[in-house]
């Protein structure tokens with residue numbers, strides 16, 4: 001930790017300790033500063049230190065505030081997302097309830113790692129994720145890259161339900177319209193089927209960045225995705241979004257079919273160089289690729 005960061009954490013801790021021991025009103029605590037500090041890699045350590053200085057403080061253990069006060073404090077504290085972990089509820093089966101979206105796939109982990117290493121691609125931007133599944137990539141991006149807004153999307157009812165749960169589990173709220181701009185990422189979960197979505201619905205998102213992980217597993221699915229990409233290129237009121245598609249190369253055809261169709265549609269693409277930071281445990285031997293697409297001009301759907 002840099003000396004100035006350490007100083008910031010120490011004064012934040014002191015502020016929590018003094019206010020808690022004096023049983024000051026909870027809104028007077030420096031929650032906003034805490035949220036910012038928790039986004040740093042040492043977020044969990046700071047949370048633990050706050051617990052030690054408040055509910056576990058020797059004075060508090062002997063002569064603590066009311067149980068109700070401590071409970072309200074703790075429930076506010078655990079709502080704060082810490083920057084170094086993502087908690088997920090997901091299925092143990094690869095396919096369940098007729099969908100592949102209830103479990104996290106390797107390409108999602110790979111794309112999350114790439115994003116964490118390249119936060120500038122997402123910071124302060126509106127990100128639309130297609131086929132979010134359990135939500136790992138998006139949650140990692142929300143915690144590590146500070147997008148302005150993040151729209152998770154999927155077509156499957158059960159996947160959407162699990163996704164909403166996972167968003168809440170990680171301390172983000174899902175209010176459709178937040179009246180006050182809190183400065184943190186505005187997170188939404190949208191029902192979006194690539195076979196049905198219209199250009200006007202896509203246009204409403206006004207995404208600066210569009211991402212998708214492991215969505216090229218059937219030819220029909222790839223074609224549906226291409227339909228959306230072409231619409232996205234045509235419907236933007238501002239400049240076309242940057243698009244990143246990550247996929248596991250399961251056979252020689254996986255990427256080839258996609259890139260052939262991209263070429264046919266006049267969508268330029270390039271393969272991103274592999275990143276160096278490996279954070280997650282996944283099949284090391286599986287080849288995973290991230291393509292960056294340049295959506296320019298009119299493509300017609």
Ligand SMILES: C[S@@+](CC[C@H](N)C(=O)[O-])C[C@H]1O[C@@H](n2cnc3c(N)ncnc32)[C@H](O)[C@@H]1O
Pocket residue numbers: 099100101102103104105106107108109130131132133134135153154155156159192193194195212213214215217221224
């Ligand atoms: C293999 S899973 C990948 C999930 C997640 N991105 C990951 O990598 O862990 C594919 C996801 O795409 C979604 N999907 C498939 N076809 C879709 C369509 N036509 N419209 C929207 N989502 C679709 C599925 O519901 C599923 O969540």
